[in-house]
Amino acid sequence: MQCDRCGGILRENETYDYHGKQFCEDCYMYITNPPKACDPMAVASATSIRKELGQSGAAGLTELQKQIYSLIEQRGKITKEELLKIVNVKPEELEAQFAILRHCELIRAFKEGSKVYLTQW
């Protein structure tokens, strides 16, 4: 059996059912709890919490978020594909981290030609 989203092979005890389709755990989590990249309320609360805590830049981030942020800081701009190769996590995991970093107004995406780059806010 294969995951309906990523095509990964599913073992019987690792299969998650959602609306009649079969998913692996990661895809199930992604589908049932997608990162909300453009949620203005989430942005407002994430930035105000960070302000309350006196955090700016990479302060208060997880190791993975710091790694992503500092790579973007060093390079100025980077594609998701390049980042994925460097940080070595699943695309879903990276998307979730982007959503958080965007909420905190640390990074943003922009398009140049046919490529989407990530850069500092």
Ligand SMILES: [Zn+2]
């Ligand atoms: Zn999957």
